[in-house]
Amino acid sequence: MCRQRRWRGSVAAIVALLLAAAGYARQFTLDIDDVSGAGFSARGIRAVYANGGVGLQIGALTLGTQSWKNIRLDCAALSLARERIACDDGWLTVADKIPISFSYEAGMRVLNVALKPGKHESWSLILQPGARGNDLVVRIDGGRIERLAAWLPPDLPKPGAGVVNGGIRYGSDGRMAATLAVSGAAFSDASGLHAGEKIDLSLVASAAPAAGRLRWAAELTWSGGEVFWQPVYLKSARQQLTVGGTLDAKGVRIERGALHYPDIGSMAFSGNYSIDTHKLTDGNFSAQSIPFAPLYQTILRPFLADSSLSDLHTGGKVSAVVRVDERGLQSMDIRLDDVSLEDRTQHRFALSGMSGSVPWHAREQTQASLTVAGGELLKMPLGRFAIALGMNGMRFELKPLRVPLLDGYLDVRDFAARAGSASWYWQFSGDIGGISMDRLTAALGLPVMHGTLAARIPLVRHIQSSLRVDGVMNLKVFDGEIEAKNLVLLDIFGKAPRVRADVNLRNLDLELLTRTYSFGTITGRIDAHIGGLELVNWQPVKFDVKLISSPGDYPRKISQAAVQNISALGGAGAAAAIQRSFLQFFEQFGYDKLAWNCKLENGICDMSGVEDRPPGYVLVKGGGIPAITVIGYNRKVDWPELLNRIKRVTQGNSPPIVK
Amino acid sequence: MMKLWRMFETLVTMVMMAAVIGASPAVAQANLEINTPGVAALQASMQKRHGELAPLYASGAVGLTRDGNVALRDPAAVPLAQRATANGLVAAENQDRAALYREIARANNHPEWEGDIRNTFAQRWIDRAQSGWYYQSAAGAWVRK
Amino acid sequence: MNGKSMRRAAFVLLSACFIGAGCVTINIYFPAAAAEKAADRIIDEVWQLKGGATVPAVKPETK
Structure with a gap:
């Protein structure tokens, strides 16, 4: 403070000296080493008056966080009169040479400085006496925004094109008013991921001192251009931000804030921002009955790219109240009103009529309850169900849940999820029951199968993009049982998911199975072990399958068509030990045992059967009357080729191949 | 007991001789296995994406990096409205490329080859790029082919 | 006695040879040429460079 007063005094002295000297001398030079004040310092100052012109030089000037070197002010023709000091065409040199004019009316005590750094561009400053001192008025006409680049914090995107017009008035009574219009503005950071183009903005702001604080209000309207702020892209639609509050040494207080986004809705907010800690110490955001579809499309969707929620049909309304403090997000109370989600392109899932509330709190135990009117999972219709989700910070637990699925149900138990440092961990176990295979296969677009499906899902754990199944997954289908053990799914949501398991099939009804595919009917039961x-x-890229007739007493019959198709699987090189005449007379044959072993590795399936019968092996061993034995001769078969054959055969279009 | 040990010795010796004799030529003329469903799935995904990436390579917005990835080297060449898409394409492509290198190494039972495979690919992507496309030189500078 | 220990020595030696050979042939060797061939086949597919009209000839590798 003391320092400041000193330089003020010295400047007055300099001016007086300068004026006095001008009267007597034709030439005059003044050097000052150092001048500093609050927020500014200047070093190496030299003023030269010669031949009616004045030159002022500053070696280094620091203003706030900015500093310049070698600033010059030259005025070739300084008009000095008793009432007026003026320079109509001077030059200010700060890196660039900028035309400057200034005048001081001594009688009215008005200082007028105008900088014209570009064509159709002027920045002018008028200092004139006001009610309690000097009023300051700044007028900007066609001011190029890029000139502000140096003043902005270095981590913000740099402004490019665009001009600003308007005025700022700072009264001696402490009142301030600003009306600014930005047009055609552009900004971008080096990565180009935070950028805007052709932006038109208008700002009307005012402030006035009140009880030791500054009471302020501002209204910002975005009327043109586009912004990409990774990952969100927004187009102007006359979005409007209205904010009012107070400012003091401690911080900024927003008492009433409103963001109006046409076609989406309005959000109200308030809060405190601490200047010391640069943190939002208390923030409240509230948006009521926001239509979900435009909200999803404009704001949420970019964040969900590459997830299964990246392309949805949405509907309904959402409301949210969010509270933030210096520790971060504190609570989020979300209400859904008839919200629907539908996987638009892949049709994997759909949920409709979701209503309820999710009152999440960072430090308290709360419970979300939602009802879902219906939906679809992998094209299978879902019935109405209710979700009760316990929430405790980033830990979530689901109460046992039954989702009606087709004519049966899906039970989800022990669902728990928590956020880890890098990814989410979650787990669940469940049951599927009472689903008729007819309806399931019809819904999935598979060949119609019969019987019912029941499955037990042991604890499934998701750890870092892999799923691990503890215990045995059990599926009841085709009147038998399928068991999967040691099930691991790696990179489950990636492009090339990997699955490893050991699978056992027990007592599957071959008739139910073969009736499904136009393979010809085989009556009987099979067991299979698929290892590795x-x-x-x-x-499949690797397995060792051993498929064999189940032990026990049951009818064993094989139809003519099935025999022909099994033979066809052997391909051109395979031969069936059957005679054409024999086939012609009988529709069905008896068998004693059938078996098929295939060890798949590196695309080659190494096959064998019930027993070896060199040079071949027995696939179907005859028994009863009339009996039939099928013998295979190819032991090594190319797996893709075998798959093609099975496809041809099961599609039923191929003519029976009997040689 | 002695007999058992001798039998064991003979057996192991035979197996090892067979392994030494059998393994060497098989490894020496190794051909990398790339006909796996994993490689096929990734290849198909990348091929599909190439239709969208090709104009970005041509405009110089996206370039081929020296480490076998792609990068958004000049976002200004992409209109703002498409910048998120371009950025997403680059991220998805790099994810597929990483999975491809890993998958090839895994399919050949040598997960430790992943880095070598990536380096080989990095060179070949650049060698086979069309003229006009940008790639990163060994020193890291962008070069127009 | 002597024969037995000789045999045992041979066994140990052969084990070492096998382990050594195993290390050298399997772990260190990276088939660069085969990898290039594989890369080219995949690049052909991904970039749809059938026929190779626009493809420059494969440069000789210095490796």
Whole structure:
């Protein structure tokens, strides 16, 4: 403070000296080493008056966080009169040479400075006596925004094109008013991921001192242009931000804030921002009955790219009240009103009529309750169900849940999720029951199968993009049982998911199975053991399958068509030990045992059967009357080729191949 | 007991001789296995994406990096409205590329080859890029082919 | 006695040879040429460079 007063005094002295000297001398030079004040310092100052012109030089000037070197002010023709000091065409040199004019009316005590750094561009400053001192008025006409670049914090995107027009008035009574219009503005950071183009904005702001604080209000309207702020892209639609509050040494207080976004809705907010800690110490945001579809499309969707929620049909309304403090997000109370989600392109899932509330709190135990009117999962219709989700910070637990699925149900138990440092961990176990295979296969677009489906899902854990199944997954289908053990799914949501498991099939009804595919009917039951099964992108790359007739007493019959098709599987090189005449007379044959072993590795299936019968092996061993034995001769078969054959055969279009 | 040990010795010796004799030529003329469903799935996904990436390579918005990835080297070449898409394409492509290198290494039972495979690919993507496309030189500078 | 220990020595030696050979042939060797061939086949597919009209000839590798 003391320092400041000193330089003020010295400047007055300099001016007086300068004026006095001008009267007597034709030439005059003044050097000052150092001048500093609150927020500014200048070093190496030299003023030269010669031949009616004046030159002022500053070696280094620091203003706030900015500093310049070698600033010059030159005025070739300084008009000095008793009432008026003026320079009509001077030059200010700060890196660039900028035309400057200034005048001081001594009688009215009005200082007028105008900078014209570009064509059609002027920045002028008028200092004149006001009610309690000097009023300051700044007028900007066609001011190029890029000139502000140096003043902005270095981590903000740099402004490019665009001009600003308007005025700022700062009264001696402490009142301030600003009306500014920005047009055609552009900004971008180096990565180009935070950028805007052709932006038109208008700002009307005012402030006035009140009880030791500054009471302020501002209204910002965005009327043109576009912004990309990774990952969100927004187009102007006359979005309007209205804010009012107070400002003091401690911080900024927003008492009433409103963001109006046409076609989406309005959000009200309030809060405190601490200047010391640069933190939002208390923030409240509230938006009521926001239509979900435009909210999803404009704001949420970019954040969900690459997830299964990236392309949805949405509907309904959402409301939210969010509270933030210096520790971060504190609570989020979300209400859904008839919200619907539908996987638009892949039709994997759909949920409709979701209503309820999710009152999440960072530090308290709360419970979300939602009802879902219906939906679809993998094209299978879902019935109405209710979700009760216990929430405690970033830990979530689901109460046992029954979702009606087709004519049966899906039970979800022990669902728990928590946020880890890098990804989410979740787990669940469940049951599927009472679903008729007819309806399931019809819904999935598979060949119609019969019987009912029941499955037990043991504890499934999701850890870092892999799913691990503890225990045995059990599926009841085709009147038998399928068991999967040691099930691991790696990279489950990636492009090439990997699955490893050991699978056992027990007592499957072959008639139910073969009736499904136009394979010809085989009556009987089979067991199978598939060891070391490895699927990549859901296609087998490795396994060791041993398929054999189940032990026990049951009818064993094989139809003529089935025999022909099994023979066809052997391909051109395979031969069936059957005679054409024999086939012609009988529709069905008896068998004693059938077996098929295939060890798949590196795309080659190494096959064998019930027993060896060199040079072949027995696939179907005859028994009863009339009996039939099928013998295979190819032991090594190319797996893709075998798959093609099975496809041809099961599609039923191929003519029976009997040689 | 002695007999058992001798039998064991002979057996192991035979197996090892067979392994030494059998393994060497098989490894020496190794051909990398790429006909797996995993490689096929990734290849198909990348091929589909290439239709969208090709104009970005041509405009110089996206370039081929020296480490076998792609990068958004000049976002200004992409209109703002498409910048998120371009950025997403680059991220998805790099994810697929990483999975492809890993998958090839895994399919050949040598997960430790992943880095070598990535380096080989990095060179080949650049060698086979069309003229006009940008790639990163060994020193990291962007070069127009 | 002597024969037995000789045999045992041979066994140990052969084990070492096998382990050594195993290390050298399997773990260190990276088939660069095969990898390039594989890369080219995949790049052909991904970039749809059938026929190779626009493809420059494969440069000789210095490796």
